[in-house]
Amino acid sequence: MKHCETIWREALSDLPSSGLSLRKYCQERHLSYARALYWRHRLASSPEESSLTFAVVQLPNSTQPQDSGVAVDCGKHRVRLSSHFDESVLLRVVTLLSGREN
Numbered sequence: 001m002k003h004c005e006t007i008w009r010e011a012l013s014d015l016p017s018s019g020l021s022l023r024k025y026c027q028e029r030h031l032s033y034a035r036a037l038y039w040r041h042r043l044a045s046s047p048e049e050s051s052l053t054f055a056v057v058q059l060p061n062s063t064q065p066q067d068s069g070v071a072v073d074c075g076k077h078r079v080r081l082s083s084h085f086d087e088s089v090l091l092r093v094v095t096l097l098s099g100r101e102n
Contacts, residue, residue: 008039015040019092 015025022040026033072079072090074097081090 005039005043008035009043012036012040012043016092016096019088 011029011031015022018025020028022036023033025031026036070081072081072094074094077097079090079093079097
């Protein structure tokens with residue numbers, strides 16, 4: 001991994017959990033917005049990122065939340081909502097999946 005890639009991977013690592021738009025995230029951390037756009041795109045298409053997968057894990061003796069029967073389609077992604085979903089998290093997820101961050 002090249003030095004610049006390592007630096008930008010680390011610099012952008014907290015973006016998803018920050019709840020901020022990329023522009024605001026860069027302002028708060030004194031990062032170049034244009035370079036952050038470039039590196040976010042480049043890192044998203046890198047082999048390391050594309051090899052990520054997710055799996056549903058059911059823990060023994062755990063109670064699963066009731067499904068509200070509502071699902072939101074966002075492009076090729078579907079987000080299923082439990083009856084007690086957090087609206088702010090849903091908004092962040094849809095924003096990230098649609099690629100419409102400010």
